[in-house]
Amino acid sequence: MHTDSIQLQIRTVEITRYVTPLREGGSLPAIVEAADDFLYVLKFRGAGQGIKALIAELIGGEIARALGFRVPEIVFANINEAFGRTEPDEEIQDLLKASTGLNLGLHYLSGSVTFDPAVTAVDALLASQIVWLDCLLTNMDRTVRNTNMLWWHKELWLIDHGACLYFHHNWQNWKDQAMRPFVLIKDHVLLQQATRLPEVDAVFRTLLSKDIIRSIVYSIPEEWLAADTSFQSVEEYRQVYIQFLETRSTHSDIFVKEAQHAAKSTI
Incomplete structure (x- = not known):
């Protein structure tokens, strides 16, 4: 199949300077500067969760964007082999050496603050939209402890989708996993506000077309997929991601019902 026409256009930048680590991230992400003079939050291919986290970040972030959410621009970020040699911190130097090649960057939202549900109220529609998205992506990482949302210029931005799509850490039974309710939604920070899920479901199922899913999956760099030899x-890898997402979207009533049940059970 010829895929050039459906692939997302994602920029590639050259990393020129390591600025500072973001220690709150489990995979040692960092703020870096690129040749375009912009700052990015860089997710490293050589980190603990590896390339799978970058794939989840790319798919999750771009699906969120396609559904109308505010997500920082995602770029492919190239690290040159010589880049880490001047880094004095040995742990960081090892990480940079292990991450030569294409990594993933998100535009750094300078001056943003972490979303705090005790400070900022989210209306029922937006809460329902975010809960629907996280059920689709099986995102376990939007909890009170770690909201993975930022407040920037009086608007809510979604970040950190690297823990989504956890089915791809073990490819067995992926077809069954596509049909499963997302039980971890019970811990979602916005679950109680998400009272308009059926309405959102009707809109998002239509909005998330097969063409959009395909264009996002075909934007995954070939070298990231070739690193895994399961298929x-x-x-074949691309088709599994496409089929997983299409199946999940088509049968969204399964995860919507689970979310509604979880909301009632946790009151």
Whole structure:
């Protein structure tokens, strides 16, 4: 299949300077500067969760964007082999060496603050939209402890989708996993406000077309998929991601009902 016409256009930047680590992230992300003079939050391919976290970040972030959420621009970020040699911190130097090649960057939202549900109220529609998205993506990482949302210029931005799509850490039974309710939604920070899920479901199922899913999956760099040898070809990998997301979207009533049940159970 010829895929050039449906692939998302994602910029590639060259990393020129390591600015500072973000210690709150489990995978040692960092703020870096690129040749375009912008700052990015960089997710490293050589970190603990590896390339799978970058794929989840890319798919999750771009699906969120396609559904109308505010998400920082996602870029492919190239690290040159010589980049880490001047880094004095050995742990960081090792990480940079292990991350030569394409990594993933998100535009750094300078001056943003972490969303705090005790300080800022989210209306029922937006809460329902975010809960629907996280059920689709099986995102376990939007809790009170770690909201993974930022307040920037009086608007809510979604970040950190690297823990989504956890089915791809073990490819067995992926078809069954696509049909499962997302029970971890019970811990979602906005679950109690998400009272308009059926309405959101009707809109988002239509909005998230097969073409959008395909364009996002085909934007995954081939080298990221080739690093895993679970399937015979890169194309097979892409088809599994596409089928997983299409199946989940088509049968969204399964996860919507689970979210509604969880909301009632946790009152």
